Amino acid sequence: MPGPGESSLKASIAIRTENLCRHYSMGEALIRAVDGISLQITSGEFVALLGTSGSGKSSLLNLIAGLDRPTSGTVVVQESDLAGLSREELAKYRLHTVGMVFQSFNLIPSMTLLENVELPLRFAEVDRGKREGLAKQALDRVGLSARLRHRPTELSGGEQQRASLARALINQPRFLLADEPTGNLDSQTGTEIMNFIREFNESLGMTIIMVTHERTLAERYASRMIFLADGKLIGDQSNAVFAAQTGGGRP
Amino acid sequence: MKTYDVAELAVRNLRESILRNSLTTVGISVGVASLVAMLSLGIGLQQLAGRRLQKSGLFDTVVVTSRRDLHGFNRDQEENGPAPAESPVLNEPARQTIAQLPNVLEAYPDIRFISELRYEDKPYLTMMAGLPFSARDNDAFDGMQGNFFSSETASEVILQKSFAAQLLGRTPRNGSDDLSVAELAKPLLGKQLTMRYAERTATPATDTATNALSVTPDGSGNSAAYSVVSREATLKIVGVCDLDPDSMRGQARARVFLPLQLAQNLHVMQPSDLRDTANLANGAPAYATVEVHVKSPTQVQPVEDAIKKMGFNTFSIVDATRSLRQFFAVLDLFLGIFGSLALAVASIGIINTLVMAILERRREIGIMKAIGASDGDVKGLFFAEAGVMGVFGGFVGVALGWAIGRVINLGTNVYLKRQHFPPEQIWFVPWWLVLGAIAFAIVVSLLSGLYPASRAARLDPVQALRYE
Numbered sequence: 001m002p003g004p005g006e007s008s009l010k011a012s013i014a015i016r017t018e019n020l021c022r023h024y025s026m027g028e029a030l031i032r033a034v035d036g037i038s039l040q041i042t043s044g045e046f047v048a049l050l051g052t053s054g055s056g057k058s059s060l061l062n063l064i065a066g067l068d069r070p071t072s073g074t075v076v077v078q079e080s081d082l083a084g085l086s087r088e089e090l091a092k093y094r095l096h097t098v099g100m101v102f103q104s105f106n107l108i109p110s111m112t113l114l115e116n117v118e119l120p121l122r123f124a125e126v127d128r129g130k131r132e133g134l135a136k137q138a139l140d141r142v143g144l145s146a147r148l149r150h151r152p153t154e155l156s157g158g159e160q161q162r163a164s165l166a167r168a169l170i171n172q173p174r175f176l177l178a179d180e181p182t183g184n185l186d187s188q189t190g191t192e193i194m195n196f197i198r199e200f201n202e203s204l205g206m207t208i209i210m211v212t213h214e215r216t217l218a219e220r221y222a223s224r225m226i227f228l229a230d231g232k233l234i235g236d237q238s239n240a241v242f243a244a245q246t247g248g249g250r251p
Numbered sequence: 252m253k254t255y256d257v258a259e260l261a262v263r264n265l266r267e268s269i270l271r272n273s274l275t276t277v278g279i280s281v282g283v284a285s286l287v288a289m290l291s292l293g294i295g296l297q298q299l300a301g302r303r304l305q306k307s308g309l310f311d312t313v314v315v316t317s318r319r320d321l322h323g324f325n326r327d328q329e330e331n332g333p334a335p336a337e338s339p340v341l342n343e344p345a346r347q348t349i350a351q352l353p354n355v356l357e358a359y360p361d362i363r364f365i366s367e368l369r370y371e372d373k374p375y376l377t378m379m380a381g382l383p384f385s386a387r388d389n390d391a392f393d394g395m396q397g398n399f400f401s402s403e404t405a406s407e408v409i410l411q412k413s414f415a416a417q418l419l420g421r422t423p424r425n426g427s428d429d430l431s432v433a434e435l436a437k438p439l440l441g442k443q444l445t446m447r448y449a450e451r452t453a454t455p456a457t458d459t460a461t462n463a464l465s466v467t468p469d470g471s472g473n474s475a476a477y478s479v480v481s482r483e484a485t486l487k488i489v490g491v492c493d494l495d496p497d498s499m500r501g502q503a504r505a506r507v508f509l510p511l512q513l514a515q516n517l518h519v520m521q522p523s524d525l526r527d528t529a530n531l532a533n534g535a536p537a538y539a540t541v542e543v544h545v546k547s548p549t550q551v552q553p554v555e556d557a558i559k560k561m562g563f564n565t566f567s568i569v570d571a572t573r574s575l576r577q578f579f580a581v582l583d584l585f586l587g588i589f590g591s592l593a594l595a596v597a598s599i600g601i602i603n604t605l606v607m608a609i610l611e612r613r614r615e616i617g618i619m620k621a622i623g624a625s626d627g628d629v630k631g632l633f634f635a636e637a638g639v640m641g642v643f644g645g646f647v648g649v650a651l652g653w654a655i656g657r658v659i660n661l662g663t664n665v666y667l668k669r670q671h672f673p674p675e676q677i678w679f680v681p682w683w684l685v686l687g688a689i690a691f692a693i694v695v696s697l698l699s700g701l702y703p704a705s706r707a708a709r710l711d712p713v714q715a716l717r718y719e
Contacts, residue, residue: 067621067712088625095623106618106716110267122256123623167622 014174014207015041015064020073022059022231033059035231036073041224043174046201046208048218048239051228057211058179060228064209065098065177066090078174095123099168101197103180105160107152107167113139114148117167124171138166142196158189165196176200178210182217194221252628261635268608275597275604276644282594283648283692287684288655289590290583295660295678297579304575313543313555314566315349315358317341339562342537349543352557354550359383361540362514363505364521369445370418377414379446380505381514385544393673396436397490403512408444409490414506415439431671436491443485444507449520450482479520594692597644598699601637605703609633609710616707617715630708637700638693645692649685656680 022034034056041047049057062068063075066082075082077097085093094100107116117135126134139145142162152160161181168176178197182190198221201208212218218225219239227235252260265272304310318338339345350358362381367374386392387399392409400407410418415435486509521539545554555565609616616629656678664674 062713065621067716088627091620091623091625091628094621100621102621102716106614106621108615108618110263110615119619120622122252122260123619123625123628125253125256128255171623 012042013040014043014045014078015039015209016074016076017060017063018074018076020060020063020075021071022056022063022068023071032056032231034063034070037228037231037233038073039226039233039236041207041209043207044201044205046198046221046223047210048222048225049209049211049228050213050215050218050225052213054230055228056231057213057228059231061177061179061209061211064175065100066093091123095120096171097173098175098177099171099173101161101164101168101176101178101181103183105152105157105164105184107160107163109152112149112151113144113155113163113166116152116163117170120167120171134170135166138170139163141169142166156189157185158192161185161189161193162196165193165200169200173206175207175209178208180211180213182212182214190217197221252624252631257628257631257635258639260632261639264608264612264632265636265639268611271604271607272640275600276640276647278597278600279594279640279644279692279696280648280651282591282597282695283645283688284651284655285593286587286590286691287649287652287680287688288659289586290684290688291652291656291678291680292659293579293583293586294681294684295656295676297583298679299675299677300575300579310548310568311356311545311551312567313545313551313558314361315341315541315543315558316539316564316566317537318562318564340537341539341541341563345561345563346538346541348561349541349558352543352554354546354554356544356546357383357385358541358543359511360515360538361542362511362519362521362538364448364519366507366519367447368507369447370442375414375417377507378505379408379507379509379514381511382409382508383511392490392492394432394671395490395492396432397440397488399490400510401489403510404516405489405510406484406486406513407489407510408486409492409508410439410488411506411508412491412493415491432491432493439488439491442488444488446484446486448482448484448517450480451518451520452478452480482517484517591691594695598695601640601696601699602703604640605633605637605700606706608636609703609707613710613715616710617712617717620710620712621716626708629710630704633704633707634697634700637696637704641693641696642689644696645689648692649680649688652688653680 016039018038020034020037021032024031024033037056037060049060051057059068063070063082064077066077066085070083077093080093082090082093107113108119111119114132114135117138118131121131121134136145136148139148142165144159144162144166147155147159147163152163155163161184176197181193181197185193194217197208197210200206208222210218210222215225222239225235225237225239226233227237317340346358346360349355360381364379365376366379367376368379369375382400384400384403392399395409397409399409412430412432412435415432416430419435419438421430421435543554543558545551551567555567558565619629660676660678663677667674
């Protein structure tokens with residue numbers, strides 16, 4: 001029988017990986033993009049995955065996002081092993097449980113911002129009447145209510161990333177997975193985007209996993225930093241700077 | 252994704268590459284158009300043949316003869332049924348009974364005889380036949396110069412072109428058909444002919460007319476008594492026809508026609524009269540042949556069976572209609588296959604367009620999958636794009652095929668007019684063809700979209716997102 005402490009700890013674990021591996025064959029070489037990573041992320045955490053290029057940060061994020069399947073090991077999200085889910089179930093998981101933000105924004109260029117943000121609602125089969133209102137609300141939240149009918153190419157990088165955030169939030173996911181969200185932005189716009197992400201973490205209680213290679217950014221916003229190198233976990237620490245900023249811990 | 256969302260996204264995606272998708276749709280349209288044009292011509296020709304045959308009266312006619320003629324139309328008829336001597340006589344009461352049968356429009360005796368006609372004091376020996384008034388709708392009179400008989404008893408005749416040529420002393424060179432009906436009719440219409448014929452009268456045998464042949468009863472009370480008197484009648488030429496309204500008759504074909512009622516009233520001696528002289532109880536004339544017109548070709552068989560039950564021999568060429576339908580079914584099939592070839596080429600165009608679209612939209616597919624689109628959503632989207640092209644291609648193709656058929660019809664009629672033939676409708680687009688062609692275009696497009704759609708659905712989102 002687990003003790004009460006154990007039980008509450010287990011309940012708060014949102015994501016758990018055990019000996020997670022993702023290997024690729026490239027010709028005769030075997031690329032170990034993720035190589036035996038075991039970690040636990042509790043609900044509401046703001047985790048930064050740090051490492052140099054090719055360290056396996058994005059591969060790990062893709063595995064957690066359900067975009068990729070592990071070669072071995074497990075990814076358990078909210079007690080559900082992603083490796084055991086069908087393609088259809090994984091699509092539903094991506095639709096309802098996680099929201100994704102990419103370095104290159106990944107908005108569909110032929111659609112307006114409103115249509116881009118509405119798209120996940122279409123996949124979720126939300127009624128046409130409700131969709132527009134929800135999408136407008138999401139765009140309003142990121143300050144883009146004046147840009148509804150614009151196409152992504154007509155917007156700045158910061159605006160595109162804000163629209164991307166609105167799209168990621170539209171289905172009210174539990175997790176926001178951000179892959180270098182400020183990588184294509186200048187520092188001021190990057191700060192703007194990070195402030196939005198922090199706001200979602202704090203006000204909505206969303207669990208954030210952010211891939212970045214900028215330690216300063218991670219120290220400024222994340223509550224925990226996980227360091228990767230050559231697909232392996234080489235460090236996992238609470239963010240002292242962040243703790244100091246927030247007065248010793250998370251609210 | 253809901254169906255209308257899929258359709259809406261499909262249309263929006265197609266609009267994004269409007270030139271390429273329009274060209275693909277045009278390809279489908281051309282395919283559908285060729286299919287529609289081919290089949291509409293096949294159907295039109297079938298209907299034309301059907302109309303001509305219907306008008307010719309060949310397929311709704313049953314020819315009835317008496318078994319007393321000792322020759323049936325086939326062995327089966329000779330071997331079955333009553334013995335010839337015991338079989339009924341094909342006379343007026345029998346004709347009336349046949350005329351009362353269900354689905355029978357009319358039953359009339361075939362009256363034909365060899366007669367001497369005098370025109371401008373020159374004698375011409377020819378076969379003459381009575382034509383029922385209903386024959387005015389016969390297609391043999393389509394190119395006729397002059398008019399049909401003014402009444403059922405009018406003393407009028409219609410000449411077949413070859414006899415008209417003979418009267419005028421003109422003969423076609425080497426059998427070529429280069430004599431114009433209009434040219435032949437011009438000097439003949441309204442002119443008089445004198446017909447000399449043998450009249451069968453009920454005159455008692457004691458009549459001693461010098462030019463009369465008398466047949467006297469044998470005293471048993473079972474035989475006929477009549478006289479044959481040579482008569483003359485004056486007939487007015489009212490028409491000259493190009494084709495042969497009597498084409499079923501082979502060697503006994505008539506070249507001069509008079510109203511059937513008039514021919515009956517003239518009591519012209521028939522060859523069968525002599526044959527039946529020894530057998531007729533009351534001396535009433537018997538017919539060699541009675542022609543029965545049936546409401547539609549499908550009613551021929553039951554009418555034929557009913558007449559056979561009465562003890563007569565029958566003949567119809569209803570089997571020929573079956574062969575004709577079979578021929579046109581094969582023709583339509585081949586025309587359809589040729590038409591479909593263009594659609595098959597168009598389907599390759601659809602596959603090409605959609606595969607290109609997958610390559611171009613690889614990243615877009617990756618994005619959609621990353622934000623929650625299922626394989627089914629992606630597959631449905633590409634499938635719908637193929638379907639939308641099929642719908643547009645189908646509608647435009649049907650309109651194009653209709654227009655092509657119309658142009659062909661127009662061109663054919665211009666040609667027919669130059670050849671002095673009446674206009675014809677050789678092209679027909681029935682509703683089932685319109686709906687069928689559109690449905691076929693959609694089905695072909697969807698089938699063409701199957702491979703690209705499943706290929707798009709199978710795309711690995713991680714790979715797709717890396718694609719630039």
